[in-house]
Amino acid sequence: MAGDTQQATGTALGDTLTSWLSIYLKGIAMGTADSIPGVSGGTIAFITGIYERLITAITSVDPAAATLLLGITSGRGRQRLADRLIEMDVPFLVVLGTGVVTAVVAVSRFVYLALQEAPGATFAFFFGLIAASAIVLYEQLSLATPGRIAAAATGFVLAFLVSGVTAGADGIHALPVVFVAGSIAIVAMILPGVSGAFFLVLLGQYEYLTGTLTAFVDGIIAAAVGDRAVGSLLDPATTVVTFVAGAVVGLFTVAHAIRWALDHYRAATxxxxxxxxxxxxxxxxxxxxxxxxxLSPESIAPLLLATVVGGGAVLVLDRYTDDLSY
Structure with missing residues (x-):
């Protein structure tokens, strides 16, 4: 009898570990998508079947629960805190978020190197991703009212003007700008179809932030093995923390505002x-x-190929998600 109980407990533990590993891997898939302009982490959440749980968990987080930390000195207080965290599904958010961060760190390094070594082809790839995403989402549109037409015209003109300013420029990378960029980029986790990395490109922050994250991770590794002083991490660490803080604030402001707009003015939004x-x-x-x-056939060919690869990746993804509503 005792052996049966022990076996059942072991099986339950195995199921739990398998479940958390699955969520972590889904977070990696989301983080990979979030790192690439034109692909939405929210879409990946839809595909992997965790979108509703993600939205529910985010909207369930109550800052007032932090007051329970005052009681962690007692066993009963710790249990109350644990129960409240489970009730808000915080463990799910932590495991999923860990997967997202893992992928973002890895993919951003690769993309940053690509931007340094082959900027033309990399931006051609981005062009294909963004253009194909717009085509896919266009199927969801109906410009049947003056209000929707006005919303479309406003979006186009705004992006056209902003992209003209940020393209080819060093950009402004002050901490307040990084904070705002983080609060806007987080929409990728909330809104299927629209990429957070796309907004970073539009705001002229993408290459800067991928480079800063790469430098930060390299600095941590160098400091850990004694090749660099910890103090040298201050600048990249400040930028990374500011971006994350903006993302956290955006998660409970910008993301909620967009969800409200979709619920009330879906077509116009x-x-x-x-x-x-x-x-x-x-x-x-x-x-x-x-x-x-x-401009020559030799220089244009790689750009066309990169554009086709980027656009094809989005169209293939959409091909297998036809039953999903953006």
């Missing part, structure tokens, strides 16, 4: 967002032009 993506295509075009010294 989608019209604005899709047109925003179309207008922003100006930026990768400028970057491709600046990175191409001369």
């Amino acid at each position: 989608l019209s604005f967002l899709v047109s925003l993506m179309v207008g922003a295509l100006r930026l990768p075009v400028i970057e491709m032009r600046d990175a191409t010294a001369t």
Whole structure:
């Protein structure tokens, strides 16, 4: 009898570990998508079947629960805190978030290197991703009212103007700008179809932030093995923390505002967002032009190939998610 109980407990523990591993891997998939302009982590959450749970968990988080930390000195207080965290599904958010961060750190390093070594082809790849995403989302639109047309026109003009300013420029990377970028980029986890990395590209922060994250991780490794002083991490660490703080604030402000807009003015909101993506295509075009010294079949061919690969990736993804509603 005791052996049966022990076996049942072991099986339950195995099931729990398997479940958490599954959530972690889904977080990696989301983080990979969140790191690439044009692909939405929210879409990956839909595909993997955790979107509703994610939204429910985010909206269930209550800052007032922090008051329970005052009672952690007693066993009863710790139990109350644990019960409240489980009730809000915080363990799910932590495991999923760990997977997202793992992927973001790995993928951002690769993308940053690609931007340094082959900026033209990389931005051509981004162009394909963003253009295909706009095409996919366009199927959801209906510009049947003046309000929707106005929303679409506003989104296009806004993105066209902003992308003209940020393309080819060093950009402003002050901490308040990084904070705002983080609060806007977090929408990728909330809104299927729209990429948070896309907004970073539009705001001229993408290459800077991927480079800063890469430098931060390299600095941590170097400090751990004694090759660099911990103090040298201050600048990249400050930027990373500021971005994360913006993302946290955005999770409970910008993301909720967008969800409200979708619930009440879905067609107009989608019209604005899709047109925003179309207008922003100006930026990768400028970057491709600046990175191409001369126009010739030899220089254009890699750009066309990268564009096709990027667009094809989104279209293939959409092909297997036809039953999902953005």
